Amino acid sequence: MTTTSPGYDALLVLSFGGPEEPAHVRPFLENVTRGRGVPPERLDAVVEHYMHFGGVSPINALNRDIIAAIETELAAAGIELPIYFGNRNWHPMVEDTVAQMASDGVERALVFPTSAWGGYSGCRQYHEDVARARDAAGDGAPDLVKIRQYYDHPAMIAAFADAISAARESLPEEHRQTARVVFTAHSIPSAADANAGPPEDGGHLYSRQVAEASRLVAAASGIDDFDLVWQSRSGPPQVPWLEPDICDHLESLSRDGVDAVVVCPIGFVSDHLEVVWDLDTEAKDKARELNMAFARAATPGTDARFAQMVVELVREHIAGADERGRGTVPRYGSTLNGSRCAFRCCEQPARPTRAGAAT
Ligand SMILES: CC1=C(CCC(=O)O)c2cc3nc(cc4[nH]c(cc5[nH]c(cc1n2)c(C)c5CCC(=O)O)c(CCC(=O)O)c4C)C(CCC(=O)O)=C3C
Ligand SMILES: [Fe+2]
Numbered sequence: 001m002t003t004t005s006p007g008y009d010a011l012l013v014l015s016f017g018g019p020e021e022p023a024h025v026r027p028f029l030e031n032v033t034r035g036r037g038v039p040p041e042r043l044d045a046v047v048e049h050y051m052h053f054g055g056v057s058p059i060n061a062l063n064r065d066i067i068a069a070i071e072t073e074l075a076a077a078g079i080e081l082p083i084y085f086g087n088r089n090w091h092p093m094v095e096d097t098v099a100q101m102a103s104d105g106v107e108r109a110l111v112f113p114t115s116a117w118g119g120y121s122g123c124r125q126y127h128e129d130v131a132r133a134r135d136a137a138g139d140g141a142p143d144l145v146k147i148r149q150y151y152d153h154p155a156m157i158a159a160f161a162d163a164i165s166a167a168r169e170s171l172p173e174e175h176r177q178t179a180r181v182v183f184t185a186h187s188i189p190s191a192a193d194a195n196a197g198p199p200e201d202g203g204h205l206y207s208r209q210v211a212e213a214s215r216l217v218a219a220a221s222g223i224d225d226f227d228l229v230w231q232s233r234s235g236p237p238q239v240p241w242l243e244p245d246i247c248d249h250l251e252s253l254s255r256d257g258v259d260a261v262v263v264c265p266i267g268f269v270s271d272h273l274e275v276v277w278d279l280d281t282e283a284k285d286k287a288r289e290l291n292m293a294f295a296r297a298a299t300p301g302t303d304a305r306f307a308q309m310v311v312e313l314v315r316e317h318i319a320g321a322d323e324r325g326r327g328t329v330p331r332y333g334s335t336l337n338g339s340r341c342a343f344r345c346c347e348q349p350a351r352p353t354r355a356g357a358a359t
Contacts, residue, residue: 011112015063019057079314117206127338163264
C-alpha cells in the first residue's frame with residue numbers, strides 16, 4: 001500500500017480549516033455541513049461557540065505552527081521539501097493550494113493529513129479533497145500521495161502520555177494519584193463507524209483505532225484503568241452516534257464517587273475549537289457543577305515529537321523507512337491521487353433528511 005519511490009518535490013499539509021474572523025463563521029459552517037443533514041438549530045449553536053472566541057478558530061494558526069516545526073525538523077534531517085498548506089473547508093482552500101503547486105512546477109508531492117484516523121471523516125474525505133483539488137487544477141496537477149493513518153505512532157503516543165502526566169501534576173495534590181483518566185474523541189454516526197475501513201476488516205476501524213491509541217497511551221502512562229468517551233456529536237437527534245458523551249460520562253463517574261478527572265483529547269492533533277469549547281468550556285463547567293477536579297491534557301501538535309513523527313512518515317516514502325507503531329489495529333490511508341484505500345472502504349450510509357427519511 002505504501003509508495004516507497006523517492007522523487008517527491010513538496011509536502012502538502014492538508015487540514016480541516018476554520019474561520020479567522022466573525023464574518024467567516026457562517027460561510028465556513030455552510031462548507032462543512034453542505035449536504036450532511038445537520039439541523040439548523042445545531043448550526044446556530046455552533047456559530048455561538050465560534051463567537052465566544054471572537055469568530056476565530058485557533059486551527060489555522062496552530063497548523064501554521066505545526067508547519068514551522070516540520071520545516072525545522074526536515075532541515076535537521078537534511079530533507080529538502082517545500083511545505084504547502086491547504087484546507088477542506090476554509091482558506092487557504094486546498095483547490096487554490098494545489099493550483100499554486102502546479103504553477104510552481106510541483107510534479108509529485110506527499111500529503112500529510114492532520115487526522116490520524118481511518119473512517120470517512122478522518123481518512124476518506126481527505127482522499128476526496130485530494131481528488132477534487134487535482135480536478136480543479138486540471139492538466140498539470142501534481143501527483144499527490146497521501147500519508148497513512150498514524151494513530152499508533154510511538155512519537156504521538158509518547159507526547160500524549162507525557163501530557164497526561166503534566167495534567168495530573170496540575171491537579172491539587174490530594175487528587176493526583178486518584179484522578180480518573182478519560183480519553184475523548186470526536187463522535188461520529190454509529191452507522192459511519194460500522195462502515196469505517198475496508199469491509200473485509202469488519203468495519204469500526206475508527207473506534208477500534210481510537211480505543212487502541214487510548215490503550216497504548218494508558219500503557220505508556222502506567223495506567224490500567226481508564227475510560228473512552230466521545231464528544232461534539234452533531235446531526236439530527238434521532239440518529240445514533242458513538243456514546244457515551246463526555247458530559248454524561250462525568251455525571252455517571254460522579255455518581256460512582258469519582259471526584260477528579262484527567263481528560264485526554266486523544267482524537268485531536270491540536271487545540272482547535274472542539275477542544276477549547278467542548279472540553280475546556282462545557283466539560284470543565286460540568287465538572288465544576290459536580291464538584292469534580294478537572295485537568296485537560298495537552299494535544300500533541302505543539303510537541304516537537306509531533307513534527308519529528310511527520311519527518312519519519314515522510315522517510316517511509318522517500319527512504320523506504322519502516323513503519324513504526326505498536327497498534328494491533330491495521331493502518332490504511334496511503335493512496336495516489338485520492339483513490340480509496342480498498343474496494344468499498346468507508347462507504348457512506350444513507351443520510352437521514354431532517355424529515356427523518358433516508359436519502
Ligand atoms: C472524526 C472527526 C474529526 C477528527 C478527524 C479530523 O481532524 O479530520 C473531526 C474534526 C474536526 N471537526 C471540526 C469542526 C466541525 N465538525 C463538524 C461536524 C462533524 N464532524 C465530524 C467528525 C469529525 N470531525 C462529523 C461526522 C460531523 C457531522 C457532519 C459531517 O458528517 O461531516 C462541524 C459542523 C457543525 C457541528 O455539527 O459541529 C464543525 C464546525 C474541526 C475544526 C474545529 C475548528 O474550527 O477549530 C475539526 C478539526
Ligand atoms: Fe468535526
